[in-house]
Amino acid sequence: MSDRSDVLEANASFYRAFQTKSLEAMDHIWAEEEVSCVHPGWPALESRASILDSYKMISSHAEQEPVLCLNPRLVLRGDHALVLCEEQVGVSLLVASNLFLRAPKGWRLLHHQASPLMQARPNVEAGRLN
Amino acid sequence: MSDRSDVLEANASFYRAFQTKSLEAMDHIWAEEEVSCVHPGWPALESRASILDSYKMISSHAEQEPVLCLNPRLVLRGDHALVLCEEQVGVSLLVASNLFLRAPKGWRLLHHQASPLMQARPNVEAGRLN
Numbered sequence: 001m002s003d004r005s006d007v008l009e010a011n012a013s014f015y016r017a018f019q020t021k022s023l024e025a026m027d028h029i030w031a032e033e034e035v036s037c038v039h040p041g042w043p044a045l046e047s048r049a050s051i052l053d054s055y056k057m058i059s060s061h062a063e064q065e066p067v068l069c070l071n072p073r074l075v076l077r078g079d080h081a082l083v084l085c086e087e088q089v090g091v092s093l094l095v096a097s098n099l100f101l102r103a104p105k106g107w108r109l110l111h112h113q114a115s116p117l118m119q120a121r122p123n124v125e126a127g128r129l130n
Numbered sequence: 131m132s133d134r135s136d137v138l139e140a141n142a143s144f145y146r147a148f149q150t151k152s153l154e155a156m157d158h159i160w161a162e163e164e165v166s167c168v169h170p171g172w173p174a175l176e177s178r179a180s181i182l183d184s185y186k187m188i189s190s191h192a193e194q195e196p197v198l199c200l201n202p203r204l205v206l207r208g209d210h211a212l213v214l215c216e217e218q219v220g221v222s223l224l225v226a227s228n229l230f231l232r233a234p235k236g237w238r239l240l241h242h243q244a245s246p247l248m249q250a251r252p253n254v255e256a257g258r259l260n
Contacts, residue, residue, distance in 0.1 A: 034205045036214055038225050041248035044214050046203065073176065075164045080210050082229070082241055084166055084174045095168050097243050099212070099229065111212055113227050115245025118171035 007074055007081040007100055010107040014098065015069040021059040027052055031101050031108035038113035040094060065090040081107065086117065093117040137204055137211040137230055140237040144228065145199040151189040157182055161231050161238035168243040170224060195220040211237065216247065223247040 010029065017025035030048060037051045038044050039058075045051045058064055072085040079102040087094040099111040140159065147155035160178060167181045168174050169188075175181045188194055202215040209232040217224040229241040 033207065036205070036212070036227075038214075038227065038245065041246060042225075043247060044225050044227075046214065075166070077163065077210075077231070077240075079208065082166070084168075084176065095172075095174050095243075097166075097168065097174075097227065097241060101207070110207075111227060113225075113243050113245065115168065115243065116171060117173060 003076055003081070003102075004074060007076060007083065007107050008072060010100055010109070011069065011072055011074075011083045011085070011098055014109055014112075015067060018055070018059075018067050023052065023056055023059065026055045029109050031103055031110050033101060033103075033108075033110060035109070036111045038115070040114050040116055069096075078102075080110075087114055133206055133211070133232075134204060137206060137213065137237050138202060140230055140239070141199065141202055141204075141213045141215070141228055144239055144242075145197060148185070148189075148197050153182065153186055153189065156185045159239050161233055161240050163231060163233075163238075163240060165239070166241045168245070170244050170246055199226075208232075210240075217244055 013025065014029045017029055030051060035048055035051060036044055036046045037054065039054060045054055066089070068088040070086040070088055072083050075082045081100040083098040083100065085096050085098070087096050094114045095117050096112065096114040098109060100107040101110045143155065144159045147159055160181060165178055165181060166174055166176045167184065169184060175184055198218040200216040200218055202213050205212045211230040213228040213230065215226050215228070217226050224244045225247050226242065226244040228239060230237045231240045
C-alpha cells in the first residue's frame with residue numbers, strides 16, 4: 001500500500017477502535033512517543049495512560065453515540081501526516097485533527113484534537129474569536 | 131538558540147502577530163507548505179489565502195479581545211514540533227495545538243486548532259463526547 005492509503009487506514013482504525021469500544025485496538029493505534037489528546041471541551045491529555053483511561057471511561061457509557069469520521073483529508077510530510085476530518089456524533093458535528101507518525105510497525109497516532117463545529121458559523125459571521 | 135527555544139519563540143511570534151494585528155507578521159509565521167487552521171467553531175481552513183483572510187477579518191474587529199498564550203508545552207520530533215497551550219480570550223479559556231515545521235528560514239506554523247475549554251468540564255464529568 002502507499003503511504004497515503006496506510007495513513008488513511010490508520011485513521012480509519014482509530015475510529016473503528018472507538019466504534020467497537022476496543023481498548024486493545026485503541027492502545028495499538030496510539031504511538032509510544034509523547035502523545036496528546038484534546039476531547040471536545042476537555043483540557044489536553046498529555047500522557048498515554050491518561051488518554052487510554054479517557055477512552056475507557058468514554059466507552060463505558062452505554063449512551064455514548066458512535067463517532068463517525070467524515071471526509072478525511074490528508075497532508076503527508078516525511079514521517080508525519082496530518083488528517084483533518086469532520087466527526088459526526090449523533091446530531092453534532094465536530095472538526096478533528098489527527099497527527100500520525102511513521103513508527104517502525106506502521107503509522108501511529110501522536111495527537112488528536114476534536115472540537116465542536118458551529119453549523120450556523122456564528123464566529124465566522126461575527127468575525128471574532130471567543 | 132536551541133531548537134526548543136526557537137520553536138517557543140516562533141509560537142510567541144504567532145500570538146504577538148495576533149495581538150499587534152500585524153498581517154505581515156502573521157503572513158511570515160505561516161509555512162509556505164500545505165497549512166490548515168481551525169478557529170473555535172469554524173470549519174477547517176485549508177489554504178494559506180483563507181487563513182490569512184480569516185486573520186484579516188478577525189483583526190478588523192475593534193472589539194476582538196487579545197488572545198493570550200498561557201503555559202506553552204512543546205514536543206519536538208525532528209523537523210516537526212507540537213506546542214500545546216491554553217489561550218485566554220477575555221474571560222474564555224481555549225485549548226490550542228500549534229504544529230510547527232522546520233523551514234529553511236526557521237520554524238513556521240503548519241497547523242493551528244483552538245477550541246473552547248469547558249471550565250466546569252461537563253464532558254469529563256459525564257464521560258461522553260458530544
